[in-house]
Amino acid sequence: MQSWSIKEEGFDQERISSVGNKFLVGNGYFGIRGTLQEFNKNEYPAINLAGIYDRVGDAWREPLNAPNGLYTYLEFNHKEYRLPEVEAFSHNISLNYRHGIFTRTTTWNATGSKLTVNAERFASMEDKHLIAMKYSVHSEVEGDFRLVTGIDADVWDINGPHYDEILLSQNQDILKSIAITHESKDQVCVCESYQMDASHQEQLVAEDRKSLRVLSFHAEAGKTYTLYKWISVYTNKDEANYEDAAYGTVAKAKTSGYEAVLEKHIAEWEKKWNISEVIIDGDLEAMEALNYSIYHLHCIAPRHTDHLSIAARGLSGQTYKGAVFWDTEMFMLDFFLLTEPTVAKTLLKYRIDTLEGAKKKAKYYGFQGAFYAWESQEGGYDACSDYNVTDVFTGRQMRTYFKDKQIHISSAVVYGIMRYVDYTGSYDLLAEGGAEVILECARFYYDLLLKRIGGNYYELHDVIGPDEYHERVNNNAYTNKMAQYTFDSAIRVIQTLSSIGDKTKERLSNNYDLDALLHSFKDATEWLYIPQADTVTGIIQQFDGYEKLEEVGIEELKGRLLHEKEYWGGAYGIATHTKIIKQADVVTMLNLFSGEYSEDILIKNWEYYEPRTEHGSSLSACMYAMLACKCHMPDKAYPFFMKSALSDISGKGKEWAGLIYIGGTHPASSGGAYMTAIEGFAGIHQEKGELRAKADLPSGWERMAFKIVYKGDLYHVNITKDHAEVRNLGKHMD
């Protein structure tokens, strides 16, 4: 029986950061880290906002953390009780990931008594601007409680502070805090109101960046007193009257009452699970880990807008600048395509909206077409720096080439759009600008093509593939193949323009010489060099010259480390001149295009590259898992699947790259776990435009059952050891 709950007992100061990720709740508008109410910025609390950024000085631009309206701590008989300052007698936290409810229970020893706090909170899935919290206190003996609660605008930042000014207004009904950002003078408005189930005195205090209420009351022995808090967050980007809206949200929730708000919240979550829950009979751990992964994807799915994407660390904080990477299209998109296509469209609309930014970037580097941002923020601004890693030996910034050489990013956008087209059966996205995106990406790759005068083929030089440990290589198999895929997609778009719609056809015909483009792209796809499997070994070289690199085992390589946090890649990293790679690269390519290769080649490359892969990225394991499934090796796939599914539960992901903090949730891993389950083990795929299952369950799995959406219809899939059933449940309304 699935528990839908994760728990931790005891308090470990070392794990404050990772617990914050693991116990996150969110609703796509914000993510609330699994931190305690009394934490201040040293303990990494955050109400991390989607799609709004700020930059201070030369530091990296990063997303905002809203002023923390959850901030609350208690005093009993004039003594503060809070973690981590005062050690607790007992402490446990839990997350109900069916409904996104975070709970904490903490007991302290007080003089002659035990004090207990019981609290829960959720980010409303019904009203995306609302947070609700319930906070109960209890003492074994009578005494004087003071609950200090309000809004703490002195928030945790990696590269802040982002608020130049905090405007506080207080009345006994509503506390309001408007935080004004440095760069764009954006305004983040947080309103807070409360209810208390006992008579008390209230005093308002504004100190520094905190707007607080002090609620005092005398408690009877053994009686529980409960504080309810309502917090809303709006920014000026949401709507013109964002202050009124923030006020209204809190007022409305307060009127409804905690239980009613909770009920609506739960109902929304139930709607999600009704489609997205995956049943695995015979492997409770896998089922729980997978649904926990799905939970995280729901928490960060943008549903409050129709054009926004997901950051690489979701809404768990400011790591990786809150920027959108290829992770979204290549690792997360399928989940939404198969369960909630409107969210998939929202994600891809973000790319359409940021086409201008991608064209600017291409132009900056001297190329035509669209070169999407490696780390995309508002408007497609590439937040990626030329210096992403700190040299642990010198403290200097190291020049990295993620931004300028990882050209496969544009193909990921194309891949996402085409996959949307195929899985929805709809051309709406192409008509709404997706067609231009694809043409511009193809133009970009076309302009990058190089031909050796004496050679026949077109090549792509000086790139970085998915494996970032090997920089500036020529003819990376993944990149070349994806460029070819982009040309093919552009050809397909041009050739099906009539089906997409007259308006689109007219628009494109006016803006492009489509015949010339078609001619160019056909030539490109025909002559682009795609590294082939060696006729003897069957191995596809990851890039030109890979076979000449040093052969070394990963453990031996680790023995060469001089500093635990030193970067493995770059020009002189320990992996750079060896065959050890960071993550699936050829294997990613083979997974995406498995149909074009024999199973023998797939297996040989899997077996060759796996021991040479550090899996130093959360994007690695699921690619190995999926390809293993496609090679009918579900039991080889299984540990990689579990690694992906457990990545945020286990909390074993890297927290450091050089001296840069990279902790947070791993939604790409979550998406990869989902893909492995559905497209790997259950073998869901398209064949001639129809949905098929070609299942191959790992040992111990007796049954899988789940629903998916395909071309507008909802399907129920039921897979047993010897039978796969795909049943059309009829039209699906998102």
Add this chain to the structure above:
Amino acid sequence: MQSWSIKEEGFDQERISSVGNKFLVGNGYFGIRGTLQEFNKNEYPAINLAGIYDRVGDAWREPLNAPNGLYTYLEFNHKEYRLPEVEAFSHNISLNYRHGIFTRTTTWNATGSKLTVNAERFASMEDKHLIAMKYSVHSEVEGDFRLVTGIDADVWDINGPHYDEILLSQNQDILKSIAITHESKDQVCVCESYQMDASHQEQLVAEDRKSLRVLSFHAEAGKTYTLYKWISVYTNKDEANYEDAAYGTVAKAKTSGYEAVLEKHIAEWEKKWNISEVIIDGDLEAMEALNYSIYHLHCIAPRHTDHLSIAARGLSGQTYKGAVFWDTEMFMLDFFLLTEPTVAKTLLKYRIDTLEGAKKKAKYYGFQGAFYAWESQEGGYDACSDYNVTDVFTGRQMRTYFKDKQIHISSAVVYGIMRYVDYTGSYDLLAEGGAEVILECARFYYDLLLKRIGGNYYELHDVIGPDEYHERVNNNAYTNKMAQYTFDSAIRVIQTLSSIGDKTKERLSNNYDLDALLHSFKDATEWLYIPQADTVTGIIQQFDGYEKLEEVGIEELKGRLLHEKEYWGGAYGIATHTKIIKQADVVTMLNLFSGEYSEDILIKNWEYYEPRTEHGSSLSACMYAMLACKCHMPDKAYPFFMKSALSDISGKGKEWAGLIYIGGTHPASSGGAYMTAIEGFAGIHQEKGELRAKADLPSGWERMAFKIVYKGDLYHVNITKDHAEVRNLGKHMD
């Protein structure tokens, strides 16, 4: 009045290494460092051999230092007197660089006396295998001398020891030491004999790797006693009977006597100076520095063979592996072309001989044609490692790209050959294989050409130009221009095949499709992209993207150093992402092709790049000097000329690159000083196949006079402030 002598007084242990370079004598077969007779390997003595190498283990292959037959120290009344162990009362050394004679005079305080050693030695310019030494001792009071002298085969090595075995044989006439190398079992045979002008006792001692005589005698007060030594060096590569030859050389010299041998040696040197001496009236320092530079070129010129080149540090030791760099063709060749064309031919024949090695190297990297070794040893083996610099912060080797990306090396060989053709007016070198070299180098560049599909031009990507601080750049102006020069040279060779000779024409026609090559090279030279001067600033970008690099002053940049020996280049060096360059790059290109640019462009680029140049290579200053001359700025040229001319006298050259010792002489600087004087200030150049002078002397120079050889005739050039006279002295016999 020119002194033809440099001197140093006093003994400075810190300067042992640089004094060894500065006071070197040599004859092209070996170089003998200016070290003292009593030095053992800790003080870097060396009889450094040309063109014979050895490698031990994984360390770099390097040239051999012969067993040291000069080894001698003295005892007086049973006490040793030697530097650096026993401090001297006075010490001075001198080098007569007119005749290559090194002298030392050292006085020690002994009990109740002063002891003096007076010694001189030379590397015979007449018999290239012979070293002669005179060693006189003198005491103020009577006493017992013991002179310990013989052959020390325990030689100084950077990456040794190279001798697996030392075979010693001793008789009172001849000591013989045969040292057998590790890698190829080559044999280096050293014979030694002596004469003493007083009665003495002799005892033979063989200890470890030393073969010694102990010569004992009682000395009268105030009387001088003189030891004469004869040392010969032969290797099995010189001739079959190399042992007999070594024996014979010593025996013959001993029979002739010291004065007679010295006389012949001096006569040979006078022959050299008769052609090569440069007179500068009005600037004694410049004249002495220039002739001292010329002296060094004479010391290392291979005259004992017809196919050998010169190492980058001449014969001053094992630095840079005794390998041949582009230094020879681009910086030293002109001196020999203009004074001793047979030596020029010998240098270039080495390149013809190593064509097969260059073809192998090209093939290894996947290219056709000839890719010459960056650091060329026997047979064209590229001694350059992929790891040439040690990271001072981690102690790790850093991947460098000198070997695989500095493709301009092949064009330097072409340049040398074509310059030989033009200055000698002879096609002999082309007929003897030079034509193939040029075609193969052109084939190499042709195969490297890349064309952007959407572009019109051919490009050369991922190279290193002369400025090694900026690795892996695209379209380096120097490299592209030199590739074009190579295509043009190949076209010229093909088009003048009939003039070169029927045999050559037949040979080439059999081996190549000359029409196809001609077509290809014409296409290549027409469409190769050559970075042009900016229409506004006049600046030629050193490579694509140079203009986007950080603008910073050299002093500010130095302030960023964290370690005095850290490498400025590589991926993360302090210069790498700035506009600061190591050495002349665009300026080198403009100097070679100055006739194709307006003086305005030349000056603008000189003024632009000079403050951005570290001049961290001895190849830099002379290029700035020469281009300044061509822009009629002789006084701007002058300090760069003097820097080049003084480089080995001042001893200010870098001795370290990272943690690698790079000390030694700087023959490219010497050659650069010569070129600046003759081709710069005196303006010697060809015009329509005739020799012309277009002089522009620096302030203070009243007159220059020198001889040069051109197309087989000897010319005398006399230049005054307002007149340049070029007088044909008739046929020149080398």
